[in-house]
Amino acid sequence: MKTVKTLVSSIAYACLLASSVSSIALAAECSGTIRVLAQPRDGLTLLEDYKDEFAKLSGGASFEIDYLNENDRRAKTKADASTIGKYNVYYVDEANIALFASSGWVVPLTDYYPSEYDYADFDPGRQKVATYDGKVWFAPITGGGDLMVYRKDLLEAAGIKPPTTLDELKVAVKALHQPDKGIYGIALRGQRGSGANVWRWMPYFKGFGGEWFDGSTPKFNSEAAVKATETYLDLFQYSAPGTKTGGWDESTGAFTSGQVAILIESTPLVGMAIDPKSSQVAGKVGYLPPPTPLTGGGYGHGLAIGTKANADDASKACAGLFIAWATSKENEQRRLEANQFSELNRTSIMTSETFAKLYGPDLGQALADTGKVTAVNFWQSPLWPDLGDRWGIILEELIAGSRTDIKDGLNELEGFAKDLVARSQ
Structure with a gap:
């Protein structure tokens, strides 16, 4: 130039x-x-x-x-x-x-x-x-970051207030889950990848106080990681069909097609959910920041x-x-x-x-509020994609049931992380 x-x-x-x-x-x-x-x-x-x-x-x-x-x-x-x-x-x-x-x-x-x-x-x-x-x-x-979007009509019919805490979310998802009527409590991401299942798992990990590293020493093999994984797996009981091996497209598609009561996803979902051209639930959607203590995935x-x-x-x-x-x-x-x-x-x-x-008058405020709790959940390092993708494979196996020991999976990831850092030095 x-x-x-x-x-x-x-x-x-x-x-x-x-x-x-x-x-x-x-x-x-x-x-x-x-x-x-x-x-x-x-x-x-x-x-x-x-x-x-x-x-x-x-x-x-x-x-x-x-x-x-x-x-x-x-x-x-x-x-x-x-x-x-x-x-x-x-x-x-x-x-x-x-x-x-x-x-x-x-x-x-x-x-x-x-x-x-x-x-x-x-x-x-x-x-x-x-x-x-x-x-x-x-x-x-x-x-x-992330917003919690929900079907106002389904929550009102069930007499459930939009959840503002994780405990309330668990109760609401279970109560709203009606698979015999084609309605599922939530939609998560099961597909492996640092930007897929790991991305949606990280708000639980960070919300429970998890950290990836202390300097160059891995510290994610922690109670926070175990609790985050247990919570994520528990919620998967109520997740829409196809999401155990799906990512963004499957989870957002399930919501916009009318199959899901509550979804926590990246903010562009809102534009899709409220647009009659792309959503069967336009006009029925409410939105709030993620339930406490979840962070938004920035x-x-x-x-x-x-x-x-x-x-x-x-x-x-x-x-x-x-x-x-x-x-x-x-x-x-x-x-x-x-x-x-x-x-x-x-x-x-x-x-x-x-x-x-x-x-509408509420969305701008919801976006401003979620911006306050949005965090950098991933490890800010050139090595992050390798570490995140490795955890994505292990997490997918836990979701699918081919692996059952959460702590063993985190031990394996910690060994991988130590080798990854050593090779980079």
């Missing part, structure tokens, strides 16, 4: 623009093309219609976004960021930010993110996921500044300006008006009158 003119000391930013654009511009004007590697998202596609706006804001720069599916995007970003550095901006996520940050492939975002764009306005849970080793590395383009995808393609501070500042504009309040407002629910990340947007008119 070519940059022109000068960068004043401490990268000062000056107010320029009016109308719907934030009145912010870099003291160093940008030109040329900012190259972005991302995976397809409606919220990014929307930006293509406003290239002239960004050109005016930046002093002449354009941008070009190359899209790849998730797995290919992860592989190519890793390859590019570690070698030639063709891209100024990378789309990263919670699964790889520890690797990118610890390897020096991206730079701390807020060093080059104009303060006027109000990073603090992002949902608190998404800010936590974007933070590694005490520094912020990306601006969210999608993400969330995740996030967003835009980060590449190190190699941005050789000087002026280039990094231009990439930072693009990221700030792409994730700005103005562009989030456009995503809201386009009904791109899963692409909304800012508190000011989710608590706005427009949001309330589109999605």
Whole structure:
């Protein structure tokens, strides 16, 4: 990316623009093309219609976004960021930010993110996921925590109040379970994987006080892990058919098709559940934060500044300006008006009158409340996918019944973790 003119000391930013654009511009004007590697998202596609706006804001720069599916995007970003550095901006996520940050492939975002764009306005849970080793590395383009969604009609008919504690959840799930009528108390994830069954198990583990490591020493072979696993297995008695070997699609599909009374899942589910085009239970759905003491499973995808393609501070500042504009309040407002629910990340947007008119008065508050209990449940390490996937295999075996000794499974995982850490040193 070519940059022109000068960068004043401490990268000062000056107010320029009016109308719907934030009145912010870099003291160093940008030109040329900012190259972005991302995976397809409606919220990014929307930006293509406003290239002239960004050109005016930046002093002449354009941008070009190359899209790849998730797995290919992860592989190519890793390859590019570690070698030639063709891209100024990378789309990263919670699964790889520890690797990118610890390897020096991206730079701390807020060093080059104009303060006027109000990073603090992002949902608190998404800010936590974007933070590694005490520094912020990306601006969210999608993400969330967990919400408990429930069938208001089924709970009201049974005289059950929406549960706010785990003990109340257990009672409600059992009482609402009517398989002879095609209604199941809950839907969980049994499919192996750090982002599948382990993802849904972790809120119980963290809620009971579990921790993965003390320094480099595994400490997850604990009473918290045993209790979390026992609770997860107990609830599986009331889980919808197909979920013992299923993941996100099976659990959310069971809810939106009307088979499930209560579901705790990632927040994009809500957009599906309340949309008549994708849900048979639209108009019957209530939502609350996860029951205490469960934490929300924080995740996030967003835009980060590449190190190699941005050789000087002026280039990094231009990439930072693009990221700030792409994730700005103005562009989030456009995503809201386009009904791109899963692409909304800012508190000011989710608590706005427009949001309330589109999605009802209660959802914005529920999202704000769940943001407060959203946590980074996974081990923030480049080694996490290996450890999480290994536990996913063991947990799947426990769910399926081919393995019955929880403590033995955790002992096996601890041995795997020790070898994994030793090999990395």
